[in-house]
Amino acid sequence: MILDQRIAVVTGASSGIGAATARLLASRGAKVALLARRTDRLDALADEIVAAGGDALAVAADTTDPITLAAAAERIGATYGAADLIVNNAGVMLPSAIQARNTTDWRREVDVNVSGVLNVIDAFLPGLLEAAASGRPADLVNMSSMTSHVVFPYMAVYNATKAAVSHLSRTMRTELGPQGVRVTVVEPAMTATELQGHVVDEGINAWVAQAREAFTWLDPNDVAEVVAFTTSRPAHVTLSQVVVYPTRQA
Ligand code: NDP
Secondary structure, three states: OOOOOOEEEOOOOHHHHHHHHHHHHHOOOOOEEEOOOOHHHHHHHHHEEEOOOEEEEEEEEOOHHHHHHHHHHHHHHHOOOOOOOEEEOOOOOOOOOOHHHHHHHHHHHHHHHHHHHHHHHHHHHHHHHHHHHHHOEEEEEEOHHHHHOOOOOOOOOHHHHHHHHHHHHHHHHHHHHHHOOOOEEEEOOOOOOOOHOOOOOOHHHHHHHHHHHHHOOOOHHHHHHHHHHHHOOOOOOOOOOOEEEEOOOO
């Protein structure tokens, strides 16, 4: 199988895009470490992957906490060896009107979507560089969003965090590419997951509900396929930025 020499880490593997990506990478032969906070979900997914003939390890980790991430990297290294395929996917979306000054949600979005992404890079970059230095493929895939370059009201802070992830990725590629580490940013549009389940604003929920009716949203597997495709190109090929839209989304 095309990914059978790879050791993958997927953050936010307890639901949505992360769970679908972990399942798909495992089905293509990668050993997959599943990271998130909801360990019951991770254990169930690991059992499912193993029952299907794959290899998975559930690892409880909060990406906003560098100490638990360092421990996770150590445990994964001891079990599988250093990871060479990182899917930096965990994220939250908590939209609200800017004048509501919901600073708790602003901070949470920045903590998970920006600091969390950086913490994951800090914990796993040495393994990627080690893989690349020994001539093996090495992938860092950051999950951004089409909102990194398209604006919507009520999404200012979320959009800013995703713009940060996209620009961080493009910039890092110029440093890490020459060392053999591929950096890819994936920017999905509307995808049917639990992400919108955290929205509390009634007006935004009504907008989401009508958007669900208006066109067929991406399935998490559609995004997972993009990750599996980019990471299974020959080592000299990098897809640096992939935007994924539901066809009928304007
Ligand atoms: P989900 O809500 O289904 O998944 C989010 C995942 O992030 C969960 O597994 C959750 O796990 C994890 N997570 C959240 N906070 C933390 C944390 N502090 N530490 C570790 N894990 C955390 O949403 P999606 O699958 O849609 O989201 C995945 C990524 O895709 C996000 O970065 C999102 O911004 C992005 N995206 C999604 C789009 C969509 O329309 N759905 C469109 C564009 C981008 P747990 O709670 O168990 O910790």
